[in-house]
Amino acid sequence: MTDTNPNIEDVEAFRLRARAWLPDNMPPRQEGVGHFRDFDRGRELQKRLYDGGFAGVCFPVEYGGLGLTLEHQQALDEETIDYAMPLVLNVPTFTIIGGTLLEFGTEAQKQRYLPPIIRGEEVWVQFLSEPTCGSDLASLAMRATLDGDAFVLNGSKIWSSGAHAADYAICVARSNWDVPKHDGITVLIVKIRQPGITVEQIIDTNGGDEFCQEFFDDVRIPVENVIGPVDGGWTVVRGLLAHERNAMGNASPLSSGRWLTPTETGRSDLMELAMTSGQSANPEIRQLVAEDYALRYVQDETTRRVGTGMASGHLPPTAGALLRLMGARAGVRRSDIALTIAGSSAAAWHTGDPAGQMGSRYVGRQAVEMGGGTTEMQRNLISERLLEMPREVAADRGVPFNEVRHNAMPARGNKG
């Protein structure tokens, strides 16, 4: 990320400086869920780190970072394991957005946008999916029409986590309809709160309101906000997705602090439920709790294996799809186990009984098979990229986008 500077601080010195600084400056660890409701808390924690000289460790000095190495970041991660960290900013802001801006942004963009990111002042999201896209991201239909010194955006984006509470977005739009789908895409930096953009929260099956849908009506974005070439944005999108997979494999140097791994968190919620519901001696329930434990252990080890394999080049970046697939399958299995342990309490319960959450969790279990590209897309990736099996027939390959059959835009408030 930055050339090694012979004058940089020694890793151990850095570590000790952090160890000395942390107790008086950072609050103790408190596991959150990485939800947009933590954005403000994240901004505050990041500001503290910045003031103490521990923010943007691997970001270049010229954009407000420390210009240090991955080893420095890892030392900081180890020292901060018992402290509250702005983990909610890691994805997408630091790793995906930061990585993409560093890789594809103009000098002016980097100067303008990276420092506030490192100071925790601006939180970003991604505007990728659209209601009509499904698994085929490149079939996006947000219209970007060049008008003088700006692109005029019209259309809708969806599944952006916490967009209503964020500041900026990387937005992918279609600037040319007369060429095949990958060849007419432009990536733009969009300020979220501006006239013409309406952000609506989507209520999920569990009543959660994490996801948003955005409606764009004649939104003018200056051409200097374009990342990468006009019409050539698909390369930027692919880079962005690679940063995303890296982040998932815990292999991004731009990440700061880390989540506890499942095996570090002690008793799982499933074990807790089995114990408190008086089923700890039931052999079948013991099997399920132990299966969950084993699954979490194996998932940790697999993340380590694939993450280091991608870092060392033993595995290609698409290997991240293996982690996404495994995470989804394990998540689904865990929801099933939760339902079994909860039993009839999953259907009817007294207010406050934790078993009552397990029914909702089960009803919403497929969410993990959709976020970050559906499980089916991961299987395509693994078979076609990692195993090099033949690609699926794509009826739209080489066909101008406006001649391809697309999905109709659902009416607002459509119930399907």
Added chain:
Amino acid sequence: MTDTNPNIEDVEAFRLRARAWLPDNMPPRQEGVGHFRDFDRGRELQKRLYDGGFAGVCFPVEYGGLGLTLEHQQALDEETIDYAMPLVLNVPTFTIIGGTLLEFGTEAQKQRYLPPIIRGEEVWVQFLSEPTCGSDLASLAMRATLDGDAFVLNGSKIWSSGAHAADYAICVARSNWDVPKHDGITVLIVKIRQPGITVEQIIDTNGGDEFCQEFFDDVRIPVENVIGPVDGGWTVVRGLLAHERNAMGNASPLSSGRWLTPTETGRSDLMELAMTSGQSANPEIRQLVAEDYALRYVQDETTRRVGTGMASGHLPPTAGALLRLMGARAGVRRSDIALTIAGSSAAAWHTGDPAGQMGSRYVGRQAVEMGGGTTEMQRNLISERLLEMPREVAADRGVPFNEVRHNAMPARGNKG
């Protein structure tokens, strides 16, 4: 199968006549496995039925049958439930071969071949699959070359059950290589024991020798043995496969006697194993034995539902694929359960310990997912025919067979 004859015997009279005749003429029931080793026993039992006037109930009188109705056959099936019956002749001889000859055979073929079938004198098999075919039956490459009044056959057939112990086969060959694969197929009646045909038994992973491979070297088959039109045999094959699916749904009137359904056979082998290995109180083992019971019950009910649905026309004949799919999945699940109950005894056991069989059973478990067309082909059938989802792209559609990429014939004794 035959027009209702107003002079035929009343069903109840027929039933009572059977009830009176059976005790002195048929031995008590003994469940076999439908193996070719039972062929001779089957011939003998069928001869007895024939002599007593209970053979070929729904076959026409002119070909040696009784010309009676399905209700007569069902009455006979009920009366014979406690007696040994030649069940091994039902599939393929009576139902698939009998049905196909009745539907597509010439008058002379029916006169020649049906009576010995009904008398239990001639046992038939099917020569369909070839080593190079895989799931794509119509890609068969047995060469049938017209030479005067005969076709000369060269090539190899495989997966024919008990061919070395049978008398005749329906054999499907390619008579025209210059047309698309479905348009150059001819179906022939082949006497198995004749010069030029070598039958080899295949040893399966469990040491079983049920299956055969046949090698044809310049075997001359007279043209009068052709069933259906020359080059137009694919229609016959489709008819044959429909008779097969009917038989699987217990919906063929040509079947005589029936297997006990799994829920009629009392304690399952899995329950027996759980009990004798002292695990009857183990809650997890109880779950598995009960799961097997439920699965067998549901399988019975599904066979009834789909079988009667096909008979009444509520379901198309391809619905038989549902039964085949369910049977395979249930068979696989049962092998898994068997392995779990056997535990370490599946790997190492004292001679005679029934638990020792469970390892082999598990090793050979996929056989049920292959016989009668792979599970994958059933899924294609169900999705494309029953649910009418779009057909897979076939690279050979409309292409002359000799221009299509095929599998190479494995060398004899090839280990892959």
Added chain:
Amino acid sequence: MDLDLSEDQEFFRDTTRKFLESEIPVERVRKLADDPGGFERSWWRRGAEMGWTSMLVPEEYGGGSLAGEGLLDLVIVAEEMGRLVSPGPLLATNVVASAVAERGTPEQQQALLPAIVSGDVIATWALCEPGGRWQSDEIGVEALAKDDGFVIRGSKEPVEAGGQVDQFLVTARTDEGLTQLLVPADADGLTVTAMESLDLVRRYAALRFEDVFVPASAVLGEAGNAAADVERQLQVALALQLAETVGAVDRIFEVTLEWMFDRFSFGRPLASYQALKHRFADMKMWHEANQAAATGAACAVQNRSENAPAVVSSAKSYVGDHATFILQECVQMHGGLGVTWEYDLHLYLRRATVNEVQYGTPREHRERIARLIGMDEETQ
């Protein structure tokens, strides 16, 4: 759905479907989510007029079925209600109606059945107890003989529609054994507490009996000897529950299959992707098996087959596992839309999940099967 319905049954099904579609479409169900009761009495009376409460009741009390096989008619209603995730105490009320019709004294029958048939009275069965106990040998609520009557003590939960009904049938235990008692909802000493529920409109409550006195005439059947009655009630409940689940899956499978043709990805309809086609093939197979199992269970209960106990538990455990699995697959096929509140699929998944775990989970029914098929007997 049984593939071989009679003409009368088909007509009945069509009428029921039309009524439900016009009177209580899914948008209406969503609105009832905020209603404390989850359904309206006036609507239930109109359903009663359609025959929803009369199928298991003799003609002399205003009941009657299409051709003498009331349960096979009633599962048609349950299945149609599943197709629209309808509210209403269909299972609850009919289990009680059936029990009273089969085991009640003429006085009990006269007091309850006409009112149930008209829809004026609704009832439910208080079987389950805290901690997921529902099997006969787990019943802990006591009924102590006192003054020509009984005093009831203990807790029942979850009780379907417990906060909405007029009448409870309580399965309790006396010194002699299982005993069932008819208890009015306003009995002294009975506290009814609403519980939370996964389903949008199906309500459950916890019942607390603190020395609730009922006269001897409240006993349904024979005191101390109700095990067979409880088994019968359980079978009726399961037959209805299974039919409802199958109906819910049937509707969603239809909708999702249609979606596969309408939705395009990479210029091709989703229905053209083999990986998805194969998953639909499996779903179709499981759904046919579910329907076969539900029909088989209803027939076994209707005909009082000897093996009905194992049959209903087999169907219950199989359908329980596979119905929700199919629905989750259907969620996946819809992508993000499938996990939004605004799309109806989760209403069906909630209903099927509730059905999976109520009146015994698949696991508990497998344990019941193990007992029924003789795993507790000595090895021979």
Added chain:
Amino acid sequence: MDLDLSEDQEFFRDTTRKFLESEIPVERVRKLADDPGGFERSWWRRGAEMGWTSMLVPEEYGGGSLAGEGLLDLVIVAEEMGRLVSPGPLLATNVVASAVAERGTPEQQQALLPAIVSGDVIATWALCEPGGRWQSDEIGVEALAKDDGFVIRGSKEPVEAGGQVDQFLVTARTDEGLTQLLVPADADGLTVTAMESLDLVRRYAALRFEDVFVPASAVLGEAGNAAADVERQLQVALALQLAETVGAVDRIFEVTLEWMFDRFSFGRPLASYQALKHRFADMKMWHEANQAAATGAACAVQNRSENAPAVVSSAKSYVGDHATFILQECVQMHGGLGVTWEYDLHLYLRRATVNEVQYGTPREHRERIARLIGMDEETQ
């Protein structure tokens, strides 16, 4: 395979692979199926020269590893042996070598280790007992103190290579607790009966101890206090077993993937069918997870991590379930060929199945995990 082998380890792996491929290809394994022992002593000695028996033994007795982490070197051999379903008592002998190296007296070490390292002596661990018992608290074989020694009574089965070895390490129970004893194969009163095996070349035997006397010097470690040693041996055994299974799957996955490109159906390679591609994606994921789990387990055992007991059981239960599943999928991809005797796939499936159920089944290891993570503790 660990993705980060050292250069020395890569060289060692390549040498081992070449040796196995030339000396004991699968055709040769098939021939050994008819050999009562399942392997040849002379071949084993040559393997010993390659280092197969020295990795867990100190240098003073002729042992030594590549860089001081012997188990991480040894799992490379186990994995390569899995790739060719090799015969030989690798696991059995090394578990005993490791136990003697860690806990033996100098006399015991001198008597056994050099001979094991040279391949002249082979040994095995007699742990399991009839009825699938293998956990510490299930051990029933008794060692009764008598005349400055012990009398051993009871049965051990299945014992890997029990009919082929020179030396047993027997896990027994004295009044004080678990005790391990070194017993020569020709001890008086010891009967060794060959058992049948699912594997073509891995042999098992049943041991019957009828008052077998051994002197006090036969005790390995501390009499009555062997629980920690037994745990350690189990961990070493599982690390080797897991590596072998992973190697077997790795080879078959390779072969099957190749087959998918070579085999055509409807004019297209099998590899082009999406339904099959998605199954390969799942297989690839499980296989990576299996490898990660096996590597993680070997590291935990090598490093004597505190959580090693739960780690090996986690890996064992996960790999046990998934390795055979992958192999069965590979059978299916081959069609009929996959279920013929003549095709090699079933040799691998047999090996993986044997590994799945020996030294505890996945189910038994999950029960062990439940205990290890504290499910028997009081609810807080």
